[in-house]
Amino acid sequence: MKKITLASLFSLCAFTASAEWSGGIGYANLSDDISGQDLSFGALVGEVKYNFHDTEKVSLFAGLRYGIGIQDDSVKYYGTSIDIELDRFVAIDLRAQFDLNEEVYAFVM
Secondary structure, three states: OHHHHHHHHHHHHHHHOOOOEEEEEEEEEEEEEEOOEEEEEEEEEEEEEEEEEEOOOEEEEEEEEEEEEEEOEEEEEOOEEEEEOOOEEEEEEEEEEEEOOOOOEEEEO
16 A cells, blocks of 8 residues: 555656646635625635646646635624535636746736
């Protein structure tokens, strides 16, 4: 079992080392004021992106995100407290990245 786990980790490292693929883990927060009540959700998000067009100044990416809710909230509705939970979410996106110089870029998603 240890050999299978180790081989899987090495194959994952080789997969993400490819120049066209990238990935990451982060935290996302959504907050809003609804009818005078603050509402806030937090999620742990993993992302995988593929660079399918790359020139000197412009890169185009297709990405897939998967998030798991880690921060829930509650609101009061006519005197009753309602718990609102974020279980999970999936997102697919397209991103155009414009390199302004070697250290700065702007993007539209």
